[in-house]
Amino acid sequence: MSAKASSSQPSGFGSSGALSHVYIQHPPLRSKIPGARNSFYDDGTKQLIVLTSDQVFSWKTTPFDPNVTPSSDLIGESPVLSIRYSLDLKLLAVQRSPHEVHIQNRESGDTFSHKCRSESERILGFFWTDSPTCDIVFVKTSGLELFSCNFESRSLQLAETKKLNVSWYVYTHESRLVLLASGMQCKSFTGYQISSVGIVRLPRFDMAMAKSDANNKPVLATEDIHIVTVYGRIYCLQLDRIAMQLHCYRFYRDAVIQQVSYYQHQDIRIFTQ
Numbered sequence: 001m002s003a004k005a006s007s008s009q010p011s012g013f014g015s016s017g018a019l020s021h022v023y024i025q026h027p028p029l030r031s032k033i034p035g036a037r038n039s040f041y042d043d044g045t046k047q048l049i050v051l052t053s054d055q056v057f058s059w060k061t062t063p064f065d066p067n068v069t070p071s072s073d074l075i076g077e078s079p080v081l082s083i084r085y086s087l088d089l090k091l092l093a094v095q096r097s098p099h100e101v102h103i104q105n106r107e108s109g110d111t112f113s114h115k116c117r118s119e120s121e122r123i124l125g126f127f128w129t130d131s132p133t134c135d136i137v138f139v140k141t142s143g144l145e146l147f148s149c150n151f152e153s154r155s156l157q158l159a160e161t162k163k164l165n166v167s168w169y170v171y172t173h174e175s176r177l178v179l180l181a182s183g184m185q186c187k188s189f190t191g192y193q194i195s196s197v198g199i200v201r202l203p204r205f206d207m208a209m210a211k212s213d214a215n216n217k218p219v220l221a222t223e224d225i226h227i228v229t230v231y232g233r234i235y236c237l238q239l240d241r242i243a244m245q246l247h248c249y250r251f252y253r254d255a256v257i258q259q260v261s262y263y264q265h266q267d268i269r270i271f272t273q
Helices: none
Strands: 038-042 047-051 055-060 071-074 082-085 091-097 100-105 111-115 123-128 136-140 143-150 155-163 168-172 177-182 188-195 198-201 225-230 233-240 245-251 256-263
Touching: 038 082, 047 082, 082 123, 091 123, 100 123, 123 168, 136 177, 143 177, 168 225, 177 225
Parallel strands: none
Antiparallel strands: 038 047, 047 055, 055 071, 082 091, 091 100, 100 111, 123 136, 136 143, 143 155, 168 177, 177 188, 188 198, 225 233, 233 245, 245 256
């Protein structure tokens, strides 16, 4: 691990040798699991997940003990786009394609699948919830679909649908908040907080974006948006790469308020935990 200062000279820190940036470099994540192919972090269950050709291995990260033997499940050899455990760790959902998700009972090994009803829509992702309304939420290009999971009938029962056009989304289990991006520049957002006390829809809002020129309209990307929770308050950080500004938004039940913007002349990088 090493730290490097940027070439820009800081001001207001009392000495010319003060640092304006610190970059933390670390080696990439390596696994001792034979045949490891890919890794995921499941923020709902706080588990590190490592995939092989036909198995999934998982470790608890809080607290993390590298000497503990990981739990494992057989999942078959189909492609894996995304994978998440249910919050009680009894079920395992694996997204196999943009149109299909498999749900597996870890104890019995029984599996059933959920497929898109239309070939024109795609599954952008999914997450498990502790809401009394539903067990799992699918984020599709056509909106949100909230389901209750019934393993006795080997099916998902549709509880509620939120129809809207979605380009991409961000979600954190800590905030229970999903932000759905739409529009030509992906700067229009609709938010839903799906928690143990119910479902709250946030007012639709647009994020600020600088104009580069008349013929080029910048488009927000998933990596430009970060949901953060600070002392129980939920914020969204938005990186405007054209203006090199970092915008901060505060979420309330009935309003979304832009708090402050931070300026940088060279480079901005956002690190979240």
